[in-house]
Amino acid sequence: xxxxxxTLARMQKFDDEIGRCRELQRILPQQLHTLIQDVETATAKVxxxxxxxxxxxxxxxxxxxxxxxxxxxxxxxxxxLADIKTNKEYKALxxxxxxxxxxxxDIESMLLELMExxxxxxxxxxxYQKDLDAANxxxxxxxxDLRQQIAELDGKIENLRNQRNELAHALPVALxxxxxxxxxxxxxxxxxxxxxxxxxxxxFIIRPQIRIELELKKKIHSCESCGRLLMNKFTExxxxxxxx
Ligand SMILES: [Zn+2]
Numbered sequence: 001x002x003x004x005x006x007t008l009a010r011m012q013k014f015d016d017e018i019g020r021c022r023e024l025q026r027i028l029p030q031q032l033h034t035l036i037q038d039v040e041t042a043t044a045k046v047x048x049x050x051x052x053x054x055x056x057x058x059x060x061x062x063x064x065x066x067x068x069x070x071x072x073x074x075x076x077x078x079x080x081l082a083d084i085k086t087n088k089e090y091k092a093l094x095x096x097x098x099x100x101x102x103x104x105x106d107i108e109s110m111l112l113e114l115m116e117x118x119x120x121x122x123x124x125x126x127x128y129q130k131d132l133d134a135a136n137x138x139x140x141x142x143x144x145d146l147r148q149q150i151a152e153l154d155g156k157i158e159n160l161r162n163q164r165n166e167l168a169h170a171l172p173v174a175l176x177x178x179x180x181x182x183x184x185x186x187x188x189x190x191x192x193x194x195x196x197x198x199x200x201x202x203x204f205i206i207r208p209q210i211r212i213e214l215e216l217k218k219k220i221h222s223c224e225s226c227g228r229l230l231m232n233k234f235t236e237x238x239x240x241x242x243x244x
Contacts, residue, residue: 002217004175005231007167010239011179012191014164019188021157024149032146035139042132049125056118063107063114070107074100175220182228192228202226 077097084090168176182190192201194214199206204225206214213219214232221230 007170008191009234011164011167014160018157018160021153025153028146028150038135039139042135045128046132049128053121060114063111067104067107070100070104192230193233199223201228
């Protein structure tokens, strides 16, 4: 009987490992998705900041051209002043020159504001670029490994399942069925161990008589509450030593 108990415990170890693999099948693709997503998000931010920077530079060029144009016009008007005959015309041209200078003053203020914005956006761009570099590094460091791990999980589970089924051959069919049913219905845990006098699966207190029987290892018990196969825990050595 003790061999059957050990076999059940070994089968549960394989199912524990299968459970961990299934958890990885859930988590690893999420991690991969996050890696890719982070690069996309960081790239979008860099692109957006670059677009803002480009439009600021274009606007600066435009305004500088306006200043140049106004200066040329003001110079031309200034040269014309010498040829003016009437006082009225002289005043009009002078006020036109003053107007152009005023305009250029306003444009200069706008340029200063734009320069501040440009400095700000350059700072942001440096930060975004750093984020992007970091995201790219994380991706290139981990992506291949993650993809490989994900690709290998199916085979790993298959392998574990085969090893577990191999063990099951040594058990009566009814017990294997019971085990399989419990794995499915009891959160991947068919075997529960006596944990300080309580069922390790559900916490139900084990009756003293049953506790004594668990010590003897002469019978397969089920938890009276959750129905899991109940036994005292074996040591690693007990589980690895070959059964005769
Ligand atoms: Zn229980």
